[in-house]
Amino acid sequence: MFISRVQGFRSSLQTIKRGSRYISVKSSNDKPYNSSQKGCSKGALSVKGVSSIKSNIDYCYQHNLSVIPQGGNTNLVESATPVQHSSPLYLMGQDSSDLSVDVKNKVITADAGATILDIQQKAQDYNLRFDLDFGSKGTATIGGALATNAGGMRNRISDLVVSMAGVTGNQDYLQQNITERPTIKNSVLPDKQYSWLGSQGYFGFIHHCQLLLKEPSQQEITLLLGFGSLSDSLRWLGRIRQPSLSLAELISKQALSAAELRPFSKGYDYYLLCQFQQSQLESTWTDQLLESVMFWIAKHNLDADVIITQSDVQTQQLLAARESISDQLRSLARSNGQSLLGLDLQIPNHNLHLFMTKASQLATDFWGARPFPFGHCAQHPHYTTVHFNCLIEDSNKEFDRFYIQKDPLLTSFVNQADSAKTLSQFLVWFSHYLNGAHSSEHGGLGSRHLDHTVRYSNKELLDHFVAQKMLHDPNHIFQRDRWNQFLDLYQRRFDSY
Incomplete structure (x- = not known):
C-alpha cells in the first residue's frame, strides 16, 4: 500500500x-x-x-x-x-505469487501477485501451456491482467479464467466462478456479470484466481508473410481465418523495423505473423499449406513473400521480435527526446483498412508524428486490437484544419470530431466513429482514458458500473480520487446522479 x-x-x-x-x-x-x-x-x-x-x-x-x-x-x-x-x-x-497445478483438469491456481511469465513457466513444468502472451509478461501480474481484461497475441484473460476471488471495499470475500462466457470484449468497463474482470481497482483487491491451461499442439506451424500493401494483407487474413489459426499479428513495416528484424531480402509495407495449431495433422500438411499460400500469391499476382519456420528456435525468435516492439519504441523515444503516444484501440475488421490508412496519414501529415502501428487479429473474430504507437515531438500539439481540405474524406472526419484537437483525442474519436473502442486492453477507467470512457460509453453501461461500485465499495475506499473524477464527468454529461 x-x-x-x-x-x-x-x-x-x-x-x-x-x-x-x-x-x-x-x-x-x-x-x-x-x-x-x-x-x-x-x-x-x-x-x-x-x-x-x-x-x-x-x-x-x-x-x-x-x-x-x-x-x-x-x-x-x-x-x-x-x-x-x-x-x-x-x-x-x-506479496505472494504462489502457484499450484491441477494436471488432471488442466487448471492452475495463482495468487494475484504471480506474473504471466511465472504462470507460463509453471505450466511448462507439467508440459502444459498458458496461452496469454504480451511483451510485459515478465512484470505484469495476473491480478493486473484480470483487473484490465488484458489481452495478448492469442487470447484475452477473459477466455482463460475459471474463477476469481478477492476482498471488496465492504471487506467481503467475493469469489466468482465462470459459469457462462463473459460478455466483456474490451477493457473500457468491467464485465456485467463478473465484476472482478475489468474492475481496474475500483471494487476491491483481487487475491487469487484459477486459469485454464492446455496441452501443447502436436504440430505447430508458424508463417511470416510480407505484403506490398495493407489491402493484400487483409485479404489474405480474411481467407485463412479458421479454427486452427491461433495467432495472427498484423505488423507495419515501421513497427517491424523497431524490432530490428529483416526477414526478407526486400522490405514490404505490411507483415502477417501467423500460427496454426492442430492436435493431429497429416505429415504433408505443412507442404500443403505452403503450396496453397504460394498458389494464392501467384494467382492474384501479389507483391508478397512467405517464410515458414523450420524449428522452435526460429519460431521463438519471431515471437520475441514481435513482443519487443513496444519496449523498443519506448527506448527509441527516450533516445530521441520524443514522446511515445501509445493507444490500444479496438477496430471492427471491416473498418480496419480505413482506420489504418487515414489514421496514419493524419498522424504523419498534420501532427508530424511517426506512426508504428501493429495489432492482434486473432483475439476476436470480428475485431482487431490496434496498438497505434506514434513518436511525436509534442503530444499536445493541435492540428491546422486548413491542410485537411486537400482530402474531402479527412475533412468530413475532422469536421465531425470538432472537440478533438490533439492526435490522441482524434484517434479515440475515430475509433468510436468506426464502431470500435478506445481501450482494447489497458483499462478505460485510469487517468488517461477516464474522460473518454464517460464521453463515449452508453448510459446503461455507465449506470451498471455505478451500481457495481455502490454494491462492492459504498464507502469509496478504492480509487476514491478517480471515482470522484468519474462522478464529476458523469454528472456533467447526464446532469444527474
Missing part, C-alpha cells in the same frame, strides 16, 4: 496487523511505485493473505484513507498509482 500526506505515517504502521510488509520509497521517482505520477507517495505496504487484506481495508476505512491496488505497474493508462494532489491513500500490492 502507498500512503500519501498522512501524519504520523511510521507510527501508524504499528496499528496495522501482521501480514504486511513496509517498503520505504525514498524518492518521488522510485519505481515501481510512482511510474505514472510523480511526488505523490512516501511509502508502500505489500500484503499477503485474505485476513491481511481485510485488516488493512478496515484500517483504511477507520482512518478515512483511500486504497489503490497495484500489480506489476505496467500501468499504461495510469490507474495503478496515485493521481497528483490525491487524498491520503495507501496502495496495496500482493
